[in-house]
Amino acid sequence: MMSIYRAEVLATRALTPGMVRITFGGPGLAGFESTGVGDEYLRVFLPDAGEHEARLPISTGESWDWESGVKPSAMRTYTVRSVDPAAGTVDIDFVVHDGGVAAAWAQRAEVGDVVGLNSPTGLYEPPAELQWQILLADATGLPAVARLLEKTPPGVRTRVLIEVEDPSHQQDLVIGAGTEVAWIHGGNGHSQSRLDEALKSMELPGGTGYIWVAGEAKVLRGIRKYLRHEKKLTPESYKLIGYWTDKSEAWTERWENLDAETRRWFDELWSDGKRDREELEDLQDAKFELLGL
Structure with a gap:
């Protein structure tokens, strides 16, 4: 309700x-x-x-x-x-x-x-028997990361990477044993984000894990492609949340100026009940890349 x-x-x-x-x-x-x-x-x-x-x-x-x-x-x-x-x-x-x-x-x-x-809605949904997690975010996802850390059960190894504009934008976080926090500076609409690069440099632990990432939509599309197609992770093992779009006004203008056939393609894509959501996301991401969106 x-x-x-x-x-x-x-x-x-x-x-x-x-x-x-x-x-x-x-x-x-x-x-x-x-x-x-x-x-x-x-x-x-x-x-x-x-x-x-x-x-x-x-x-x-x-x-x-x-x-x-x-x-x-x-x-x-x-x-x-x-x-x-x-x-x-x-x-x-x-x-x-x-x-x-x-x-x-x-x-x-x-x-x-x-x-x-x-009424609020939650998205974080790690697998049962969680052993480790990786939390990545830019400034927009920092509040969620801070709260997720406060709610992390003891014994879950946690690695956190947060991208903010410069050191003055860092915050003190409540962290438990087994948690590592690192900050990188840049991104956030001021320069190219390095969240994807940082994630690719990490060695994923064995056992039951979960990767949660929040940030700019296009950056997350690249991260999703890496996790799904290169690392072959199941959809249940990660959650990617696009909180914002860089140069959103220009993006919106280009979207609204797409021809009728292309707009219809997107509408029909999400009405296709034969494919699962991840496959639909693949098709949409590929189309966005083709269109430069």
Whole structure:
């Protein structure tokens, strides 16, 4: 059941030059139910520029809709950094940068501002009897990595690699025994990401493992190709999450200008019930590469 919550800004705090933590609470957040999964994500419905309260949709059961005549609020997807049921609060860390509706709002947010949040969904799903995991992310995936580390069971060997713009964007992380954390600098829209290069340099341990990667969509396509086709890993042994697209406005313009036949090809691809999702992903990725998308 999808719920929509009216969430008030209780506090804001700059964590690094590129990230702001906003704590949400208030009576409208009562009953917020976390999945308990470390990388759970939700939609944030944002106020218009110059306004302090977002227009909220209504729940339709499994989704949401807008009442007749109501202009939908801008909406962006974010991972949940932490949930405090006793205090009735939810923390979300926002990457801040020039441009971007959510980034601009997060930098000007004030105590008392109101956003909408929906019920969260988790993606991290390691195999049973997990022995080791590798967590890779750029700045957008850093909040999820931090929470995944806090929830990692004792005894699971964990290797973490996080790519941020420069050392000032690093954060202190809670790590347990058997966890190694390394930082690399660059990527994040400022230079070529090296997450794929770093993963390929790692020797994967034996036993039951899981690889979780979050970052820019095109970088993740290359990583998926490596894990699926070169390392021959099963789909259950990795999770790749594209959090953003580099030069998204240009990408969107090229996508919207595709000819009708090509657009129809993509529509028909995902209506093909004879192939599994991984095969469909292969075909889509190959098409994106052919089109330069």
